[in-house]
């Protein structure tokens with residue numbers, strides 16, 4: 001069976017399963033959907049999946065990145081214009097709302113819209129009509145609206161940067177995309193999927209991760225989420241020649257992230273803790289351990305800690321370990 005790469009939302013974590021269930025439920029409806037989540041969590045993938053599972057699937061899916069288009073241009077992109085509406089408008093042009101007729105428009109980074117455009121979008125949501133620039137004629141559009149943002153929209157509203165009435169109109173069905181670090185159980189599956197994808201593309205034998213390398217990936221916080229994982233796998237497929245990707249093949253910031261069991265108490269007692277002091281203690285413990293393992297050879301200990309020798313010596317001085 002041929003896989004439809006674009007549509008596949010992989011994951012077996014409870015968090016992603018909940019998202020998939022929600023997609024199944026909302027897709028056949030025409031309700032507005034607001035997809036929230038950090039960058040790279042799969043917001044666009046979800047928007048496309050909703051469209052593909054909707055009764056509009058034969059219609060167009062029109063993505064618009066509101067953060068990437070300058071305001072003036074965004075207005076004419078979205079609403080279109082009539083001939084002569086502004087200098088250079090030598091013929092009329094439909095906007096993306098019109099182009100999405102019978103389908104779905106995906107307003108990505110919707111929080112970046114200017115106040116003026118927010119008002120205009122509100123009107124589209126309320127009345128399902130658009131007016132091209134330079135025209136007063138309202139044109140009805142049959143569209144489903146899906147919006148996405150990686151910002152905290154409630155905060156944007158509280159700080160007066162995003163209209164509250166628009167927020168309520170958009171937030172009919174919110175879908176929160178969990179960050180990758182909150183669904184670590186999906187990492188092996190996703191890593192394998194991307195390795196397979198890039199090995200096929202590059203026509204090289206399938207690579208796999210050593211248990212050590214996988215452990216590093218499991219302990220990494222993934223600020224760039226699935227996109228970061230995807231990019232890393234592409235890089236490894238191209239750079240690593242062996243079939244097995246080892247811990248040493250990973251970029252430096254992925255390595256040595258194994259949290260020592262029991263060392264860091266994640267409990268905070270009612271009286272609080274002294275974080276600075278605690279971090280110093282942790283640093284000290286690791287340095288002593290590295291020195292022990294390296295028989296006191298500082299160059300070696302520094303290597304074990306992923307530090308430069310000079311940095312290690314400095315830290316030892318500061319911690320009184322000399």
Ligand SMILES: Nc1ncnc2c1ncn2[C@@H]1O[C@H](COP(=O)(O)OP(=O)(O)OP(=O)(O)O)[C@@H](O)[C@H]1O
Pocket residue numbers: 008009010011037038039040041042043044045046150190226227230
């Ligand atoms: N659950 C998943 N299964 C498979 N691939 C995924 C999954 N989540 C994300 N991806 C892939 O990760 C990449 C990033 O996803 P996407 O572009 O949808 O994220 P985004 O939230 O829109 O990111 P940004 O905020 O940076 O625009 C895409 O290539 C997408 O196919």
Ligand SMILES: [Mg+2]
Pocket residue numbers: 043044108
């Ligand atoms: Mg996106």
